[in-house]
Amino acid sequence: MIGTTPDLLSHLRLSRSNASLSAALERAGTELTTFRKTDILEATGGDPRRLYGIETRIARLTARTDTLSLAASRSALTQSSLQTITATTVDVGIDLLAEIGRNDLIAARTEAGQARNGLGSVVSTLNASFAGRSLFAGAAVDTTPLISSEDMIAEIRTLVDAAPDATSALAAIDTYFNDPAGGFATSAYRGATQNAPAVETGDGEYADYALRADAEPLRRIMQGLATAVMAVESDFADDAPAQALLLQDAGTVIVNARLAVVELGNALGVQEARIEDAATRTTAEQSALELARSEMIAVDPYETAARFAELESQLASLYTVTSRLTSMSLTLYLR
The missing domain is CATH 1.10.287 (Helix Hairpins)
Known part of the structure; x- marks a missing residue:
């Protein structure tokens, strides 16, 4: 023992x-x-509040970086979509006006014959999505914003064929696209009337970059193309004076709408620049904070x-x- x-x-x-x-x-x-040091209290001199503040800010900036990256991709695709639409209609309106101006109805009819495909291209472009979210449906990102161009043409054809003359037909088409109670608003457009959320570019600052398919310049583009389709496919196709009136209106609407779409693209470009600048600033601040955190606990x-x-x-x-x-x-x- x-x-x-x-x-x-x-x-x-x-x-x-x-x-x-x-x-x-x-x-x-x-x-x-x-x-990282395991003893955070010792690493921070007994007061970890500054470290926790840094880590909270880094987490917020990381989330903002991800959001800005998504917004940059969506805005770039939106810009590309607008360019596709302007390219689709680059010559249509001007050519129609030139051909009607020289009384070349045959050439104008030939030009208008491409309008159905052009409208289909515009509608398809506006129904585009990114990462499963529609680009032009406003806040209803899970919704395809427009009915098919074929269905749209069928709805308009019904209105035009019921019109007694070309002037009335043009009024019916205008009502369809631009009246709040018209067929476009009540049937063709299925997106939200509210914009998709803006992206935060800074504390309390936002970039509103999202567009909707019911924006006036985009409606007008579709209106002009649809009018050209009606000129060669409706009951007025056999009435030369009426057809000329429809084709002239189509050309005028398309030319003016195309310029407005270009302006939409310019305004979007301003928001794209803000998003890019915010991403640069956010990355810089995040890097600085990560360095400060590293100096404390690395x-x-x-x-x-x-x-x-x-x-x-x-x-x-x-x-x-x-x-x-x-x-x-x-x-x-x-x-």
């Missing part, structure tokens, strides 16, 4: 040393893999690796001593 107490004390001391070294090794291992990987190796060696030595002491105690007990 006299020799038992020192052995017990030795075991207790060794156990405490083992626990201490194991905990230190675990902390060093964590720091080695995360490159560990030197070489020093940490050296400390980890030293603790491993110490723990291995302790295991050896413990093993020998255990063997010696067992031998004495057996004697």
Whole structure:
């Protein structure tokens, strides 16, 4: 019994040393893999509030970066869609007016014969989506904003064929596209009447970059193309004076609407620039804050690796001593 107490004390001391070294090794291992100090309180001088403030701001900036990236992609595709629409109608309106101006109705009819395909292209472009979200449906991003061009033409054809003369037909087409109670608003456009949410470009600042398919310049483009289709496909196709009136109106509407769509693109370009500038500023601020955080809690990987190796060696030595002491105690007990 006299020799038992020192052995017990030795075991207790060794156990405490083992626990201490194991905990230190675990902390060093964590720091080695995360490159962050595990004792945040010590790293911040006992006041972690500034660190928590930095990390909260970084999290907010990270979310903003993701949102800005999505907005940049959506606005770029929207801009590309507007360019597609202006390219589709680049010559139609001017050519129609020129041909009607020189009384070349045959050439004007040929030009108008392409309007059905042009309208189909415009509608298809406005029904585009990005990442599963419609570009031109306003807040209803999960909705395809327009009915098909074929269905739209059928609705307009019904109105035009019921008109007694070309002037009345033009009025019916205008009502369809521009009256709040007209067929476009009540049937053809299925998106929201509210814009999609603007993107935050700074604290309390937003860029409203989203467009809707019911924007007036876009409606007017479709109106002009639809009028050209009616000139060659409706009951007025066999009435030369009426047809000329429809074709002239179609050309005028398309030319003016195309200029308005270009202006839409210019306004969108301003918002794109704001989004790009915000992304640059956000990235810069985020990098600066990450550097500040790193200076507070980052560990030197070489020093940490050296400390980890030293603790491993110490723990291995302790295991050896413990093993020998255990063997010696067992031998004495057996004697």
